[in-house]
Amino acid sequence: MAKKSSQEGEKKPEYITVKIDVPRKYRWSTGKYIGRTYREAHENKKIVANRCVKCKEVLWPPMQVCGRCKVEAGEDWVELSQTGTVMQYTYLVYPLWDPHYGEKFANPYANAMILLDDGVYIRHFLEETDVNKLKVGMRVEAVWRGDGERGEGMADVKYFRTIDE
Amino acid sequence: MPNRVAIVGIGQTRHKSTRRDVTLPEMVNEAVRAALADAELTMKDIEAVFTSNMETFEGIYLPDHGAATEIGAYMKPGFKVCTGGTSGASVVVEGFCMVASGLYDVVMVLGFEKQDCGETTAAITAAATPIWGKGAVTGAIGEFAKQALSYMETSGAKEEHAAMVRLKADRGACKNEYAHLKLGLESAEQVLNSGYLVWPLRMLDFCPQSSGACALVLAEEKKARSISRKPVWIADVEVVHQEPFRAGTFADPTGKEAYTQHVACERLYKRNGITNPRRDIDMAEIYEPSNWEEMSLYEHFHFCERNQGWKLVEQGVTEMDGDFPVNPSGGVIATNPIGATPTIRVAEAALQIRGDAGAHQVAKDVKTSLASALGGPNWTVLTLLKRSL
Secondary structure: OOOOOOOOOOOOOOOOOOOOOOOOOOOOOOHHHHHHHHHHHHHHOOOEEEEOOOOOOEEOOOOOEEOOOOEEOOOEEEEOOOEEEEEEEEEEOOOEEEOOOOEEEOOOOEEEEEEEOOOOEEEEEEOOOOHHHOOOOOEEEEEEOOOOOOOOHHHHEEEEEEOOO | OOOOEEEEEEEEOOOEOOOOOOOHHHHHHHHHHHHHHHHOOOHHHOOEEEEEOOOOOOOOOOOOHHHOOOOOOOOOOOOEEOEOEOHHHHHHHHHHHHHHOOOOOEEEEEEEEEHHHOOHHHHHHHOOOOOOOHHHOOHHHHHHHHHHHHHHHHHOOOHHHHHHHHHHHHHHHHHOOOOOOOOOOOOHHHHHOOOEEEEOEEHHHEOOOOEEEEEEEEEEHHHHHHHOOOOEEEEEEEEEOOOOOOOOOOOOOOOOOOOHHHHHHHHHHHHOOOOOHHHHOOEEEOOOOEHHHHHHHHHHOOOOOOOOHHHHHHHOOOOOOOOOOEOOOOOOOOOOOOOOHHHHHHHHHHHHHHOOOHHHOOOOOOOEEEEEEEEOOOEEEEEEEEOOO
């Protein structure tokens, strides 16, 4: 039953709250293409992608079909560079919800679009937390999580750290 | 030869952040009634109903099925279209195809979203599979933040220009009885002093979460002429959905990606003999999630040359009384019930042709208008409207 607000003159609506505490039992498959990237990251700290057999474009993320050529992309695997240049970046100021864990998400790391030296661009986090030091054009390299901490695909790269060249 | 299709009824709700006074179906019902009243029809005249909504944004599966009675769809043909941010335009395309094909003579298309039910950004973030794309953790805002940064770096636009776009939107919204955010902004400083959400996007640089619905009645030529004194013809539509979540899709820093906006508008312009969009089209209602993206979209749709979008803003070209008005309704940055947002673009572009936009009717006579939709991984849907075919 809804109760009248105790504060006089102020009508506050009272909402019905339904509390449900159920674990999310989802299992997602990595498949044979992204699965390969997971394995190489996990076992060898390498970033790998496949190339289209027809146009030779590197497909990132790795995938079964080349969108442009509409052909089975195949198993022409290449190892990608682990250094690159920051092309775009942003960072969270207002924390957002993480739907997978139901918490306010406040990742301290800047989110960036990084052009790897072999021309493939990926989105990842930057180690640099001083926002005044972030800039387009900064050079970065991948930093891997330790042995026993890997197994989550590109999340095995913890972030990219700034390098002096 | 496909049947000609016209918009003969337009209805929308007054959009708000919260609508605790109604259920989702009751809210959609308001737009359905408004569109029927505008067309002077009853639900008996509508042969099929097609809906659009962002699945999971309300935290429920098939939010449309529980609304079948309230939207008048009970036992009628139809289905929901769900293509991310473009859904509300995809459903217009769907209705257009159904009538153009001759399968139905009179249909209703409607978009709706009741964002007071849940966490939209959480839903967008959840759309990224945990297998890939965890880097998209900031939902749509993070992507448009990167777009803003790239636009700033390459075009020479300043934050002041983005603020001018925001002020233009607010002036329109304040004149639009259905708009959500009517802030009465007076100076660029108010925009520039609003807090950051995701750097460099500020609170006032980005669209709100709105609750609302928009419905259109579409009819084939003969019926259209008997139903409406002012039918607005859907001259053409174009849909380009490309591969998902390629890096930098909203502002590709490498120049390697094809923009769906370019592909879509170039096809549409070519088919319709549009060689100078600013001359051949009278105004546009575009889907701009942020003020920065609006300036980019001017360029993508060839309203101006590359890196010149901010100059249109400086010159007032896209103001309500300008040479080429864009979003006199206040646009998405003022009103964003996502599943309805692109439907509203089409509705507003049609109202401008009818001359029925009320206080936000543009100064010039509108014979041809363009509505755009943007969504998901930078997909584009375009709808070209005309007063006469």
